Amino acid sequence: MKKLSISMIGVSLDLGQSRRGVDMGPSAIRYAGVVDRVEAIGHQITDEGDIHINAGLQAENSDSKLKNLKEVLETNKKLAEKVESVLKEDKFPLILGGDHSIAIGTLAGLSTKYKNMGVIWYDAHADLNTDETSPSGNIHGMPLAVSIGRGDERLVNLHRDGQKIKPQNIVIIGARSIDSGERLLIKELGIQVYTMHEIDKYGMTTVMQKALQHLEGNQVDGVHLSLDLDALDPLYTPGVGTPVPGGVSYRESHLAMEILEESGLITSAEFVEVNPILDERNKTADVAVALMGSLFGEKLL
Numbered sequence: 001m002k003k004l005s006i007s008m009i010g011v012s013l014d015l016g017q018s019r020r021g022v023d024m025g026p027s028a029i030r031y032a033g034v035v036d037r038v039e040a041i042g043h044q045i046t047d048e049g050d051i052h053i054n055a056g057l058q059a060e061n062s063d064s065k066l067k068n069l070k071e072v073l074e075t076n077k078k079l080a081e082k083v084e085s086v087l088k089e090d091k092f093p094l095i096l097g098g099d100h101s102i103a104i105g106t107l108a109g110l111s112t113k114y115k116n117m118g119v120i121w122y123d124a125h126a127d128l129n130t131d132e133t134s135p136s137g138n139i140h141g142m143p144l145a146v147s148i149g150r151g152d153e154r155l156v157n158l159h160r161d162g163q164k165i166k167p168q169n170i171v172i173i174g175a176r177s178i179d180s181g182e183r184l185l186i187k188e189l190g191i192q193v194y195t196m197h198e199i200d201k202y203g204m205t206t207v208m209q210k211a212l213q214h215l216e217g218n219q220v221d222g223v224h225l226s227l228d229l230d231a232l233d234p235l236y237t238p239g240v241g242t243p244v245p246g247g248v249s250y251r252e253s254h255l256a257m258e259i260l261e262e263s264g265l266i267t268s269a270e271f272v273e274v275n276p277i278l279d280e281r282n283k284t285a286d287v288a289v290a291l292m293g294s295l296f297g298e299k300l301l
């Protein structure tokens with residue numbers, strides 16, 4: 001496997017959703033041993049520290065359609081700049097969340113280099129809501145919509161104006177909680193979604209192969225993995241704010257990461273939604289680091 005030079009960026013933001021604590025995710029993932037794990041495979045990794053915002057505990061604005069918009073914008077702007085600068089040094093960006101709203105900044109930063117980027121969205125949710133369709137007003141349910149140019153223009157135009165990724169370059173894997181507005185958008189744009197149904201029916205190997213074939217068919221110039229720990233069954237990852245039963249297993253997730261690694265297509269990754277307050281003895285961060293092991297080329301033999 002190719003030796004990478006990885007830049008790890010923590011984003012301690014929990015204001016894209018309503019349950020506090022996911023801002024401590026980067027710290028939990030560090031304690032779970034990410035640096036040693038990745039170095040043992042033979043990669044070089046630099047910890048760039050955290051991007052954070054000093055919002056105190058007051059922030060949540062409960063009846064807004066875009067909760068904590070100001071803080072989410074500010075944090076994502078900083079993240080997009082950081083990702084852009086890491087790419088200029090030819091490093092592999094590895095982003096630790098934080099809630100999933102940080103994908104807005106990640107994808108904006110990545111879009112400065114990759115003009116036809118593929119995205120694998122490994123998640124129980126589609127995160128395709130806009131402020132108009134969201135049942136919660138939580139921005140962590142909106143990052144994919146924002147990145148294809150839908151929703152509030154302050155979010156859509158973050159870092160660079162307009163669309164950052166093409167809807168046909170998105171593959172969602174593991175979905176099992178999709179809101180009605182998201183369902184309409186998926187149908188309207190023909191976004192590829194492999195729900196739990198397809199994973200159960202065809203198996204993870206077939207699903208991942210189809211996902212990668214689809215992206216290769218589109219001649220993508222890079223592939224970003226955005227992995228929300230709630231894609232896994234809460235049995236394995238209890239430390240997430242929006243758990244949904246009936247999820248992907250631990251083994252299936254390792255298999256998915258191994259197939260991504262074998263493809264050699266992944267050019268950046270983020271692991272989000274680890275909430276240590278809701279977790280059991282850092283189990284969820286441990287799973288995140290184990291999956292990073294497989295993604296970066298750890299082998300059983």
Ligand SMILES: NC(=[NH2+])NCCC[C@H](N)C(=O)O
Pocket residue numbers: 099100101125127129134135136137138140141142177179228230242273
């Ligand atoms: N990244 C996540 N965990 N997103 C959960 C989104 C839940 C729901 N669809 C919403 O919009 O509020």
Ligand SMILES: [Mn+2]
Pocket residue numbers: 123124125228230231242
């Ligand atoms: Mn999710």
Ligand SMILES: [Mn+2]
Pocket residue numbers: 100123125127140228
């Ligand atoms: Mn998500």
